[in-house]
Amino acid sequence: MKGMTIIVKTISSWVKVLIFLFGIYIILFGHLTPGGGFAGGVILASCYVLLMLAFGREYVEKNLPLPVASKLDCLGAFLFALIAVLGLVFGGTFFLNFLYQKYLPGEALELVSAGTIPLSNIAIGLKVGASLFLVILVLSMFRPDMSGKKEE
Amino acid sequence: MSIPLPVFIAIPLVTAFVLPIFGKKGKDAATVLANLATISLLVLAVASIGQSGVYEIGKWSIPLGINLVLDGLSSLLLLAISVVASAAMLFSARYMEQYTAKAKYLSLFLLMVAGMNGVVLSGDIFNLFVFLEIASLASYALVGFGCEHEELEASFKYMVLGSIGSIFILFAVALVYGNTGSLNMAYIGKAIRDSGLNAGLSFAMALFVVGFGLKAALMPFHAWLPDAHPSAPAPISAMLSGILIKTLGIYALARVVFNVFGVSVSIGWLLVVLGLLSMVAGAFLAIGQGDFKRLLAYSSISQIGYVVLGIGLGGLILARAGNNISTEQLGWASLAILGGLFHLVNHAVYKSLLFLTSGSVQMSTGTRQLKQMGGLAEKLPFTRATCTLASASIVGIPPFSGFWSKLILVVAAVQAGFYWIAAIIVFVSLCTLIMYLKVQRYVFLGELPENLQQIKENRGSMLVAMVFLACLCALMGLLVLVPCLKQSILEPAVKVLTDGLEYSAIVMKM
Amino acid sequence: MPYALCFLLFMIGLYCAVVKKNMVKIVIGIMVMEYAVNLFLIMLGYRFGGVAPIIDKGQLEAGMEQFISSSVDPLPQALVLTAIVISLGSLALMISICIRTYEKYGTFDITQIRRLKG
Numbered sequence: 001m002k003g004m005t006i007i008v009k010t011i012s013s014w015v016k017v018l019i020f021l022f023g024i025y026i027i028l029f030g031h032l033t034p035g036g037g038f039a040g041g042v043i044l045a046s047c048y049v050l051l052m053l054a055f056g057r058e059y060v061e062k063n064l065p066l067p068v069a070s071k072l073d074c075l076g077a078f079l080f081a082l083i084a085v086l087g088l089v090f091g092g093t094f095f096l097n098f099l100y101q102k103y104l105p106g107e108a109l110e111l112v113s114a115g116t117i118p119l120s121n122i123a124i125g126l127k128v129g130a131s132l133f134l135v136i137l138v139l140s141m142f143r144p145d146m147s148g149k150k151e152e
Numbered sequence: 153m154s155i156p157l158p159v160f161i162a163i164p165l166v167t168a169f170v171l172p173i174f175g176k177k178g179k180d181a182a183t184v185l186a187n188l189a190t191i192s193l194l195v196l197a198v199a200s201i202g203q204s205g206v207y208e209i210g211k212w213s214i215p216l217g218i219n220l221v222l223d224g225l226s227s228l229l230l231l232a233i234s235v236v237a238s239a240a241m242l243f244s245a246r247y248m249e250q251y252t253a254k255a256k257y258l259s260l261f262l263l264m265v266a267g268m269n270g271v272v273l274s275g276d277i278f279n280l281f282v283f284l285e286i287a288s289l290a291s292y293a294l295v296g297f298g299c300e301h302e303e304l305e306a307s308f309k310y311m312v313l314g315s316i317g318s319i320f321i322l323f324a325v326a327l328v329y330g331n332t333g334s335l336n337m338a339y340i341g342k343a344i345r346d347s348g349l350n351a352g353l354s355f356a357m358a359l360f361v362v363g364f365g366l367k368a369a370l371m372p373f374h375a376w377l378p379d380a381h382p383s384a385p386a387p388i389s390a391m392l393s394g395i396l397i398k399t400l401g402i403y404a405l406a407r408v409v410f411n412v413f414g415v416s417v418s419i420g421w422l423l424v425v426l427g428l429l430s431m432v433a434g435a436f437l438a439i440g441q442g443d444f445k446r447l448l449a450y451s452s453i454s455q456i457g458y459v460v461l462g463i464g465l466g467g468l469i470l471a472r473a474g475n476n477i478s479t480e481q482l483g484w485a486s487l488a489i490l491g492g493l494f495h496l497v498n499h500a501v502y503k504s505l506l507f508l509t510s511g512s513v514q515m516s517t518g519t520r521q522l523k524q525m526g527g528l529a530e531k532l533p534f535t536r537a538t539c540t541l542a543s544a545s546i547v548g549i550p551p552f553s554g555f556w557s558k559l560i561l562v563v564a565a566v567q568a569g570f571y572w573i574a575a576i577i578v579f580v581s582l583c584t585l586i587m588y589l590k591v592q593r594y595v596f597l598g599e600l601p602e603n604l605q606q607i608k609e610n611r612g613s614m615l616v617a618m619v620f621l622a623c624l625c626a627l628m629g630l631l632v633l634v635p636c637l638k639q640s641i642l643e644p645a646v647k648v649l650t651d652g653l654e655y656s657a658i659v660m661k662m
Numbered sequence: 663m664p665y666a667l668c669f670l671l672f673m674i675g676l677y678c679a680v681v682k683k684n685m686v687k688i689v690i691g692i693m694v695m696e697y698a699v700n701l702f703l704i705m706l707g708y709r710f711g712g713v714a715p716i717i718d719k720g721q722l723e724a725g726m727e728q729f730i731s732s733s734v735d736p737l738p739q740a741l742v743l744t745a746i747v748i749s750l751g752s753l754a755l756m757i758s759i760c761i762r763t764y765e766k767y768g769t770f771d772i773t774q775i776r777r778l779k780g
Contacts, residue, residue: 034716038747070172077169081162088156128747135754139761278741285748289755296759304763311756312688316679318752319695322745323672326699329738330706 004054012054019047027125031117037124044129049136057140066137069130076127083116083123155200157207157220160230160269161283163189163196168262171255179254183245186258190238190265197234200227202640206275206659214275214660215339221275221659224644228493229272229403231641232500235624236394237265240387243508243617246610247387247515257297257385264290264391268399275659276336277325277412284321284400288314288367291396295384306383310376317366317373324359327352341412341656349413360408361422368401370460371429374453378437381452382445382520386511389445393452394504398496402456406463411648411655415467423464428576431457435583444510444520444595447587448503454580455499455546461573462492462561463649469568470650482650484568490632490646491560498553498628502542505621509539512614513595516607522591527600532609536596538622543588545625548581553628560632664705672698685760685770689753696749700742707735715739 023043030036052060167189174182200222207220241261248254267287274280292314296307329335331352332343344353362373369377377397381389409419434454441447466489473481512535513528514520529536545552548559558581565574609615631637651658675698678691713729715736764770 034714038743074169074172078166081166081169084158084162132750139754139758278744282744282748285752289748289751292752292755292759296762299762301766304759304766308685308756308759308763311752311759312679312692315692315752315756316676316695319692319699322696323699323702325741326703326706326738329703329741335737335741 008054012050016047016051019043019050023047023125023129027121028118030121030125037121038128040121041125041128041130042132044125045132045136048133052137052140057137060137064133066134069134069137072126073130073134076123076125076130079123080120080127083120087116155196155203157205157222157273158209159196160193160273161266163193164262164266164269168259168266171259171262174255182255182258186262187238187241187245189262190234190241193265193269194234194238197227197230200230202644203227204644215334215336218279219275219336220273221337222273223648223658224646225403225407225493225648226272228497228641228645229399230269232497233265233268233272233395233399235621236391236500236504237261239504239508239617239621240390240394242613242620243390243511244385244387245613247511247614248385250515251298251385257294260290260294260297261388261391263287264294264396268396271399272403275338277328277340277408278335280337280404280407281318281321281325284367284404285318287396287400288318291388291392294388295380295392297385297388298383302379303383306376306379310380313366313373313376317363320359320363320366324356324363327356327359331356337407337412338656338659341414341653342660344413345653345656353413357409357413357419360413361405361419364401364405364408365426368397368405368456368460369430369453370401370426370456371433371453372426374430374434377453378446378449381449381507382443386445386507386514389448389511390504390507393449393507394500397452397456398459398500402459402463402496405460406649410467410652414653415471417468417471420464420468420471423460424468424573427457427459427461427464428573429457430454431461431580432576435580435587438587439583439590442522444513444522444525444591445507446520447522447591448506448510451546451584451587452499452503454584455495455503457580458558458561458577459492459496459499461577462488462490462495462564464492465561465564465568465570465573466492466649470652484564486646486650487560487567488564489649490642491557491564493645493649494560494632494642495554495557497631498545498557501621501624501628502545502554505538505542505618505625506546508614508618508621509535509542512610512618515610515614522594524601525595526598527596528607529596531600531607532596534609534615534618538618539596540592541622541625543592545628547585547588551626551629553625553631556629556632665702668698668702668705671701674698683771683773685763685772688772689756689760692756693749693753696745700745703738703742703745707738709734 023040023046025040026035026043027037027040030040048060048064051063167185171182171186174185204223204227205221206214207222208214209218209220212218241258244257244261248257251257264287267283267285267290270283271280271287274283292307292311295310296303325335328340331350332340334340334343349357366373381393384392409415409423413419431454434450434452434457438447438450438454441450466485466487469481469485469488470477473485510520513525513532516532516535517525517528519525541552545554548555558577562574562577565571565577631642648655672695675691675694675696678694679688680691682688682691711732712734713732715733760770767774
């Protein structure tokens with residue numbers, strides 16, 4: 001893939017920052033407004049897909065190589081599991097919202113509130129963004145390089 | 153409650169996501185770690201026998217949050233899953249050296265185990281669907297793992313039918329939620345017991361039977377199984393045939409039919425007919441096969457029929473008697489269900505052993521065609537011995553496990569007055585004998601072909617896995633013969649199904 | 663009436679998945695079925711004139727009772743989100759299998775991809 005015309009390249013290099021920021025906003029405010037880890041992760045991945053369409057696959061692969069994305073993918077899943085296990089350690093139950101009210105006071109509708117939920121959202125966002133990016137990248141390769149990507 | 157239930161899901165899931173980090177260099181470390189995970193699951197499953205309880209995730213109380221339920225049936229299935237998984241994992245430590253990307257294979261394998269454990273433990277119907285999808289997705293990928301012509305085709309076929317089955321289940325879940333306003337199985341069961349079935353719920357029930365039937369490869373829905381199971385690598389065939397179709401199909405079907413909707417006479421008959429159909433047709437189709445693993449796959453359909461027949465017969469007896477059930481009838485129903493569940497466990501052990509031996513034969517000879525083998529008895533003595541033991545068990549030669557479960561089924565059918573069912577069970581047993589005599593004749597006896605003079609047996613972990621399962625096969629009869637084992641493992645599982653709709657009250661009390 | 667249309671969509675998807683010969687069309691049929699079920703779930707939770715089940719400042723001041731009596735059921739929406747994630751995974755897997763099959767056989771036509779019998 002060579003990439004598209006100069007117009008598309010210029011516009012998408014402006015827009016990519018906005019899309020990325022929007023994705024991060026959706027993830028961080030997931031517990032207050034519509035959105036959350038999954039939606040934000042999809043937006044993050046779509047930012048990379050836009051770059052891939054505009055600049056070609058090689059450009060994206062240079063920015064975010066496959067092994068790194070794969071590691072990020074595992075890291076997201078691992079963080080999510082870690083939050084679950086921390087609930088077990090601190091409160092004796094998996095997925096216990098151990099931060100809520102006890103360590104982190106926070107009124108409803110504030111950014112720092114709702115305990116572990118924003119943290120889980122960040123982990124899921126990382127996971128979904130990385131794995132969706134991987135799926136699309138691997139599918140676009142069309143070469144016998146990797147077996148079918150595993151599920152989300 | 154000593155064991156926190158989510159560890160059964162968390163251990164394989166976390167290990168599955170840690171494994172890819174090792175990459176290509178740490179292949180041995182990854183293998184060891186994966187084996188540790190399955191073996192620790194086995195230890196935990198043994199420790200969980202006899203316990204029961206409800207685990208509320210995140211301390212949200214039952215109708216609000218997600219909960220996991222451990223009862224007799226769940227712990228029986230957990231035990232079966234972990235036994236087969238650890239044997240198959242041990243086997244694949246060596247067998248999978250033939251393939252590239254072993255770390256990915258191991259992580260998909262563990263994902264499948266996590267999904268199955270989740271299905272067995274889940275206490276609400278939507279999570280059952282989610283875990284079922286996780287296990288199915290991992291199995292679709294594993295069937296197509298070799299990326300050759302047949303494997304891709306089989307995987308696609310499996311995936312299309314499996315996805316349609318999953319969508320049917322999701323549709324049924326939606327209908328149930330719309331009609332009862334709850335997703336928790338205990339609360340759905342309570343709502344159904346209070347107000348009975350309406351048209352929407354009956355339709356949901358039909359969708360559940362079709363969806364889980366597709367997953368279990370019961371006779372009219374079996375088309376994918378004979379392609380998918382032989383195409384997968386041998387340890388995965390063992391997992392698929394040995395335990396996946398039972399967890400996703402039989403267990404989920406039994407749980408939904410008995411504990412959530414409650415058995416009726418028509419559902420009982422439906423299960424009995426589906427079971428008989430699978431038994432007879434599967435056996436007939438298996439006899440004609442010339443491919444070792446394909447024969448085993450058809451035989452799985454036939455054996456699944458036994459399990460469904462046993463459970464369906466028990467349900468039929470329970471539903472006929474209705475509320476004022478006599479002790480005698482309850483005894484017959486328990487016996488039939490006991491036979492079905494015991495056959496489920498037995499089949500998990502000996503069918504996975506048979507698939508592992510087929511993998512060992514395939515690795516040594518490089519072929520699956522029965523006609524191209526022969527005289528392997530001297531060359532592969534251990535494979536021969538374990539295969540003969542498993543065959544004897546599946547056919548029902550007295551001291552081995554298969555005999556006892558078939559005997560219980562026959563006795564239950566005769567006691568309840570279904571003589572023709574007993575006759576069919578015995579007849580299918582004869583067909584099974586024919587097909588396994590065929591295996592013995594073509595693979596291990598007769599002339600050794602020229603090109604196979606040099607082969608050697610595979611030693612190491614593959615052998616350990618096969619001998620482990622073979623020992624279990626020989627000793628499984630003790631599960632019903634020794635009263636204390638029977639009372640601690642099988643009886644609670646049977647009691648869960650005979651209790652029927654009482655399930656909701658039991659769960660709410662726990 | 664909307665339920666009937668939803669069921670019709672489901673049936674169209676089933677028809678497409680069962681009858682079509684092209685692998686990609688089969689995948690599309692399965693996805694249509696999936697979305698029909700998702701639509702059905704969303705409609706289960708819908709109420710006429712309901713508001714989105716998200717609490718903001720205005721609703722906190724107006725009181726919880728009024729919010730509960732006017733919002734739509736959030737549970738089916740959560741279920742649909744989960745179902746979408748799952749269907750995303752299975753879609754990716756199916757498409758990758760389709761691509762690999764195309765590499766091997768050079769066609770998407772399932773009548774020509776027949777190495778396995780019965």
